[in-house]
Amino acid sequence: MWRPRGSLTTDANAEVGAIHPKAMPVILTTLAEVETWMTAPAEEALKFQRPLPDGTLRIVARGVKEDPALAT
Template sequence: MCFAGIWTNRTSVRKVKEGETTNDLYAFLTTEPNTEVFAIHPKAMPVILTTPEEVETWMTAPTEVALKLQRPLPDGVLRIVARGVKEDPAPTAA
C-alpha cells in the first residue's frame, strides 16, 4: 500500500538569507474518510493505493483516469491497532 501523491520542483525565495532556491515539493492526495478513519479524523483520509496496478495507473495514466483512484478505501479494510496517547519508552542510559 502507498499514498497517492504529487511532486514538483519550485524555484522561489523561501528564506531571504538563502536567496532564490529550487526545492522539491511533495503532497499527498486526500478523500472522504471511510468508517474506520472517520472515527479518528472525520474530515479526510489519504488516498491509498493497494495494488501494483493502482500504482501503475497513478504513475502513468492520463489525469482523468488516475483521479478515479481518489476514493476512500472500502469499510473494513483498515484496522485500528492502537488507541490512546503514544507513550515512547524512556531513553536508556548509554
C-alpha cells in the same frame, strides 16, 4: 534543499472517520493501481481518489494522546 511534497486526500471511510472525520489519504493498494496512477491520463488516475472500503483498514493503537500540550 527544498523538495516539493504533497498528498492527496479524499473523504474518510468508517475507520479513519472515527478518528479524523474530515479526510483520509488516498491509498493505492495494488501494483496495478500504482502503475495506472503513474502512467494513465489524469481522468483515469483520479478514479483512485476515493476512500478505501469500510473494513479495509485496521486500527492498531488506541488510547488518549499523551501530549502535555493537550492537557486542560
